[in-house]
Amino acid sequence: MKPREPSPIDRAALTADYLRVRAASEAICAPLETEDYQVQSILETSPPKWHLAHVSWFFETFVLKPYAPGYRPFHPLFERIFNSYYESVGPFHPRADRHVLARPTVAEVYRYRHAVDAAMRELLATCPESDWSTAAARTTLGLHHEAQHQELLHMDIKANFAACPLQPAYRERPEPERSGAAPALRWIERPGGVVEMGYSGDGFAFDNEMPRHRMLLEAHRLASRLVTNGEYLEFIEAGGYRDPRWWLSDGWAAIKSRGWSAPLYWAQGDRGWSEMTLAGPHALDPALPVAHVSFYEADAYARFRGVRLPREAELEAVLDNLPVAGNFAETGRLHPDRARDDTDGQWYGDLWEWTQSPYTPYPGFRPAPGALGEYNGKFMANQLVLRGGACVTPRWHMRPSYRNFFYPHDRWPFTGVRLAGDAA
Amino acid sequence: MKPREPSPIDRAALTADYLRVRAASEAICAPLETEDYQVQSILETSPPKWHLAHVSWFFETFVLKPYAPGYRPFHPLFERIFNSYYESVGPFHPRADRHVLARPTVAEVYRYRHAVDAAMRELLATCPESDWSTAAARTTLGLHHEAQHQELLHMDIKANFAACPLQPAYRERPEPERSGAAPALRWIERPGGVVEMGYSGDGFAFDNEMPRHRMLLEAHRLASRLVTNGEYLEFIEAGGYRDPRWWLSDGWAAIKSRGWSAPLYWAQGDRGWSEMTLAGPHALDPALPVAHVSFYEADAYARFRGVRLPREAELEAVLDNLPVAGNFAETGRLHPDRARDDTDGQWYGDLWEWTQSPYTPYPGFRPAPGALGEYNGKFMANQLVLRGGACVTPRWHMRPSYRNFFYPHDRWPFTGVRLAGDAA
Amino acid sequence: MKPREPSPIDRAALTADYLRVRAASEAICAPLETEDYQVQSILETSPPKWHLAHVSWFFETFVLKPYAPGYRPFHPLFERIFNSYYESVGPFHPRADRHVLARPTVAEVYRYRHAVDAAMRELLATCPESDWSTAAARTTLGLHHEAQHQELLHMDIKANFAACPLQPAYRERPEPERSGAAPALRWIERPGGVVEMGYSGDGFAFDNEMPRHRMLLEAHRLASRLVTNGEYLEFIEAGGYRDPRWWLSDGWAAIKSRGWSAPLYWAQGDRGWSEMTLAGPHALDPALPVAHVSFYEADAYARFRGVRLPREAELEAVLDNLPVAGNFAETGRLHPDRARDDTDGQWYGDLWEWTQSPYTPYPGFRPAPGALGEYNGKFMANQLVLRGGACVTPRWHMRPSYRNFFYPHDRWPFTGVRLAGDAA
Amino acid sequence: MKPREPSPIDRAALTADYLRVRAASEAICAPLETEDYQVQSILETSPPKWHLAHVSWFFETFVLKPYAPGYRPFHPLFERIFNSYYESVGPFHPRADRHVLARPTVAEVYRYRHAVDAAMRELLATCPESDWSTAAARTTLGLHHEAQHQELLHMDIKANFAACPLQPAYRERPEPERSGAAPALRWIERPGGVVEMGYSGDGFAFDNEMPRHRMLLEAHRLASRLVTNGEYLEFIEAGGYRDPRWWLSDGWAAIKSRGWSAPLYWAQGDRGWSEMTLAGPHALDPALPVAHVSFYEADAYARFRGVRLPREAELEAVLDNLPVAGNFAETGRLHPDRARDDTDGQWYGDLWEWTQSPYTPYPGFRPAPGALGEYNGKFMANQLVLRGGACVTPRWHMRPSYRNFFYPHDRWPFTGVRLAGDAA
Numbered sequence A, B, C, D: 001m002k003p004r005e006p007s008p009i010d011r012a013a014l015t016a017d018y019l020r021v022r023a024a025s026e027a028i029c030a031p032l033e034t035e036d037y038q039v040q041s042i043l044e045t046s047p048p049k050w051h052l053a054h055v056s057w058f059f060e061t062f063v064l065k066p067y068a069p070g071y072r073p074f075h076p077l078f079e080r081i082f083n084s085y086y087e088s089v090g091p092f093h094p095r096a097d098r099h100v101l102a103r104p105t106v107a108e109v110y111r112y113r114h115a116v117d118a119a120m121r122e123l124l125a126t127c128p129e130s131d132w133s134t135a136a137a138r139t140t141l142g143l144h145h146e147a148q149h150q151e152l153l154h155m156d157i158k159a160n161f162a163a164c165p166l167q168p169a170y171r172e173r174p175e176p177e178r179s180g181a182a183p184a185l186r187w188i189e190r191p192g193g194v195v196e197m198g199y200s201g202d203g204f205a206f207d208n209e210m211p212r213h214r215m216l217l218e219a220h221r222l223a224s225r226l227v228t229n230g231e232y233l234e235f236i237e238a239g240g241y242r243d244p245r246w247w248l249s250d251g252w253a254a255i256k257s258r259g260w261s262a263p264l265y266w267a268q269g270d271r272g273w274s275e276m277t278l279a280g281p282h283a284l285d286p287a288l289p290v291a292h293v294s295f296y297e298a299d300a301y302a303r304f305r306g307v308r309l310p311r312e313a314e315l316e317a318v319l320d321n322l323p324v325a326g327n328f329a330e331t332g333r334l335h336p337d338r339a340r341d342d343t344d345g346q347w348y349g350d351l352w353e354w355t356q357s358p359y360t361p362y363p364g365f366r367p368a369p370g371a372l373g374e375y376n377g378k379f380m381a382n383q384l385v386l387r388g389g390a391c392v393t394p395r396w397h398m399r400p401s402y403r404n405f406f407y408p409h410d411r412w413p414f415t416g417v418r419l420a421g422d423a424a
Helices: A013-031 A034-038 A048-067 A095-100 A106-126 A129-163 A228-235 A250-259 A293-302 A312-319 A372-373 B011-029 B034-038 B048-067 B095-100 B108-128 B131-165 B229-238 B249-258 B297-306 B313-320 B370-374 C010-029 C035-038 C048-067 C095-101 C104-125 C129-163 C228-235 C249-258 C294-302 C311-319 C370-374 D009-029 D047-067 D095-100 D106-126 D130-162 D229-236 D249-260 D293-302 D314-319 D370-374
Strands: A187-190 A193-197 A213-217 A219-223 A268-270 A270-277 A281-285 A354-356 A384-386 A404-406 A419-424 B188-190 B195-196 B213-217 B221-222 B266-269 B272-277 B280-283 B352-358 B384-387 B405-406 B419-422 C187-190 C193-196 C213-217 C218-221 C266-267 C272-277 C280-283 C352-358 C384-387 C404-406 C420-422 D186-191 D193-197 D213-215 D220-223 D266-269 D272-277 D279-281 D352-358 D384-387 D404-406 D420-423
Touching: A013 A048, A013 A106, A034 A048, A034 A106, A034 A129, A034 B034, A048 A129, A048 A372, A095 A384, A095 B131, A106 A129, A129 A270, A129 B095, A129 D193, A187 A312, A187 D266, A193 B011, A193 C104, A213 B195, A213 D213, A219 A312, A228 A293, A250 A270, A281 C187, A281 C384, A293 A354, A312 A354, A312 A384, A312 C228, A372 B280, A384 D249, A419 C420, B011 B048, B011 B108, B034 B048, B034 B108, B048 B370, B108 B131, B131 B272, B188 B313, B195 B313, B213 B313, B213 C213, B221 B229, B221 B313, B229 B297, B249 B297, B249 D279, B280 C035, B297 B352, B313 B352, B313 B384, C010 C048, C010 C104, C010 C129, C035 C048, C035 C104, C035 C129, C035 D220, C048 C129, C095 D130, C104 C129, C129 C272, C129 D095, C187 C311, C218 C272, C218 C311, C228 C294, C294 C352, C311 C352, C311 C384, C311 D229, D009 D047, D009 D106, D009 D130, D047 D130, D047 D370, D106 D130, D186 D314, D193 D314, D213 D314, D220 D314, D249 D293, D314 D384
Parallel strands: none
Antiparallel strands: A187 A219, A193 A213, A219 A419, A268 A270, A270 A281, A354 A384, A384 A404, B188 B221, B195 B213, B221 B419, B266 B272, B272 B280, B352 B384, B384 B405, C187 C218, C193 C213, C218 C420, C266 C272, C272 C280, C352 C384, C384 C404, D186 D220, D193 D213, D220 D420, D266 D272, D272 D279, D352 D384, D384 D404
């Protein structure tokens, strides 16, 4: 989230971006009932209403308050209740209790959004040149921040709808674009050597992607596509969840204490396995990628197959040489799709790929100064890096160097598994 | 909740009662925003929407399904999600997760209510005589059940609004009817001897109020009114919450682990103590009765004053000889009021009075047969009896023999304290 | 524990009592290895070493410090680490962490005991008459206190030995005194009316047994003996632990969350059910009384049989007219025995009988002044009364009016079940 | 713990090693009272008795059972109760309940040890050549395993003694070897480039140290000695534990929920800060290295100083070029010492140095086959690497490539802090 100051940012272009991104958040929520905005079904999620307000709070706090002269906060308590975790900004409402915030209502939150939007348009138009580069950089950061919450909205809505016994559908099921079995899994041999990784361009990147630095890789190989539901089902049917051999010690403890025996949204009924999707429950399609597994499950599956998960540098080396294209949020599918053919590596989009790499600072990493330094840096413990984006990630928000991160037990993100191995 | 079969029940009168009670529940919710219907701020509460649906489920399950020929349940899953705790009826949605039920929406719940209402009106008009006495008794039980949930709605709405940092007001503050200090506390001497307690009439009563039986009381005395905020404040200011001498061992553990140092809705600010009410936060009025204390706090306060809490039989002996009148829900105040004068004993209404009597079965108690036997009997452990009703209790629902019960740590009910003592 | 001042206490007799009781505690521990003294297998228990020290601390704190001129405490930290729960005395070591007290060693604890004994002998011999009645009353209280800890030692040693996978035997198994089936269960009809209960003599009694007061009982009936293992097994085999109909709501929650499906020390193996005893594991004898059940299980069993548990006054009315005799600790069996014959009511000894009576103060109850007032009074919440004593209770310590009390989920005491019912 | 098969191992030499290491464990326990052997003061620790038995179980399970013909296990239940975490071997006694194992007694555990020793001597003398290389490799592994438990014994004894209010001394305080202030902290500039790390010799190493592989380092700098108590005190006095700026998000949550405001064994009294040591409590010496801090505290301290913690490769590159010498267990001090002079880098011994490197597999890592594969590999999640050994580590057990690992909240190991930074 490094508010970098690249080539001069065009005011009109940034304003257009701003309006487009803000509108997209509201479009995501358009299918929701008022009640749906209020739910926090598991601790990790936030009510959709809260997301909509928090991203506005971000602009208010980091752009409007410092740069819009005379800006008056929309409500004196919003600083506290829509602050997510910025200790430097001040005390905040407990994360676990966001669902008790009946007020402000959904309508008030939309009024808040629109008041912030009006002030932002004004600021983008009138901000003096002396402030422009910082204000523009922070606005850009705010848009990428909002993109992250757009993905969270999809994740959280899915979790909420799945937690409701009525299992409602958030949207119609998209027509299947492809059908049939997944292409056979091939191994792609990759050379070792010193590679560069991390962001170095003059566009936007988060601080945690920098600095670009060298990294030494050993020769290795990567699977040609994501692991499928059908392949993962073999692991389940072979007793994978009952056999400690495949599991990290913490993973074994996790599946025992949480009672896990399949991916998050799977259910076994009279007619076999089904999977909850944003279009409601559907019969499990063995050709689709397995989704919503924890790192522990991804790692156990890899061990079951005698291989391992990729390192983040191994994936970045591939991503660096590919166009940013794939099954992203813009396709509107909001579900991972089968690999199209033998050449479809599913490197971008579909599902975030668990790596075996803990989320740690790159050599020379410096968090941004001030409260924005809390954006990424303070989470560099106990989490794992995921790469490549998912079907709920906006494509414009993606880069080869993008580092996502979650705790090893997290299953509500759109996570998937790519196998890797050492060179033969 | 014994579905007793008293003097023949008039169909028209019961239908009128039904419509009146059902309308009252909806009137309670009229001031709510859709978002307010969804909140479960603490484990003990339920979302208002859930209350509205559950009381309809009660009629559907215990009246319509058995007695309305061809009745088709409104929704196949409602049996599970709106069952509160009737194990005999089948498995039910976890109590702690009622807030995740975004669906059915509020509008659907109202449709559910109205479908049940239509079927109930039909049944009350056309039920054959052979079924009438049971159907009428169960309908009557359903209305008293709904009255209990009307009180819970007020309790839960208050808890939810207080949990929201914006601390909204559920309603306008009623004009103060009286003012000035509370009348001085007097001791009323009460004789010992064998008394009768429990319900024996031919109207409605819950099974836990029966059978009427004899009880031996020692001579004792009762305070002439409820303990006031001002009196309770003396306890706080004397260090009452820091002095283990006044506390039951479990009470001391409770206030330490929960961090309690004042009644539930009190807050200390720059301008002194305030109290959250259904009309929002207001400066603490020392003449009003202290409310929302746990049994542990009520008991500690009594010890601090060198006396004790009443026994339930001691209170029933008084209530038995008084008209059922006082500051009940019908006054619309929804807050306890100061004792009017020296003759105003506050025996009925204002606040439920903690007794020192554990909630146990009366000699000869028999729970109703079948699932309705779960209504009261299975809760006869670990709870205390409270007597007299509160400002959120419908007056028509009250009787001298009425036994309410809560856990000793519960503070979200409208509880208060009356002192008692042994005869001098 | 009211330190009452009855007929003048003879110094020589009290000294002899003192030495006898103190020796008995050490005799209980004689079979223990040093390691056994250190274990606290469940939260409710204490290491045997701690018991031995705590009872000495009691004499030191309540007799020696106030009445032995110039008495110097054995160790400055013992006041803190061997105080059980007397807030008035000062802060104390957390109950759950008594097992971490490696020091003082067992040998030092015995030195502590013997130093206290020497000082007590001196005091009992030389105490001036002006102090005698109080010092003697407190010494008597201390002996009854030690008797309670002798019972706790047996309970805790059993829990500790059962928790060890080696399941050692604390002692040899006593020769069976009787054999064969239990006598048939008969119902004894008992009249209603006003009875007196509570202690009124001039010997020792705890404060919670007083004052003697009148109580009105309805006609009822009591089972002629305790429920047997064989009878309880029928409950288990009829699916009793899987059927919510029999259970209090809190009881059902308890057995689900704790995974209970049989009494505490039962185990089902290849050769049927066995039971852990102080003589190690043995095949379950269907004629012996069922032991180590919680109140919830006792209550559910009674409901399964269509009856109920006794009230404490119902039991005291019987006990009041019987000699204090039965299978107490003095028999050395340390296990409940089968009813000898049709006349053997098992009213005293064998097992503490759960009543349905919550542990509450008698009318007119006053706790002792000062720290000793914490002995009983502050526990009068959330517990149930048990009556009659058990096979690990010293007989000399028992009275008809004796009230024992435990939480409804407690199973490590020597608890049993007597059925009761309302008059036919 | 890779049971590698290096140059032929000499039987006599291995037998001598075996006897020396086994004797050392018993010597560590020599000062203990029987009671001390039984204590498990915090969840992470084990009773010393359990350690002594478990290391014997290791030889029994992995050497004697497979290689000693006709070996009969000492006790059928020991397989279960002294198995630490080897799922492949079978079910095991819960870790948190090791303190309830009163039996076997300490004396029996010593008999167990000596029976295992006798069988091992026999095996080492008579094992056929065909088995020798594996049996010898596993024996060697067992000795390094025992060395790890010797360190754990010191850690656990310290935790246990500190948890006891009497705060006993495990041993006399060693005469101070040096005195005065610590030498000034200097920065040592270190070049970047490709380095090799990991074990490659033909002696013993654990599987997690292999394979030796290349690693690319950026230029960096390392502090010339460990952080001292005096320096750390400046952090505390500057409000470090109250300022979220310095803390990882998970670290801030940890210090809040655990109530930490100083290193584990520090206490503030009337006469200033003191520190619990294995020689009892002593006044805090500002020149000694700060010990018993969590990763979170080490990391926060580094941020407070504007620098960072080292990477494990950065430390290994230094260690690789130094003799394995320092304040190890053999010095008998059992406490970190001040840096002797400007040339004393404290690289080896004194305290394990937290690195910022998560504990992950090296490229090409393969766990040992069978149950021994559980030794290290399954813990490669959620932990951090520490380097260099401590004053309670046997020197013979150390290597430059040695990777120790703990959870970021662990404080009971002998941990310390070395600062690092990027090249200027």
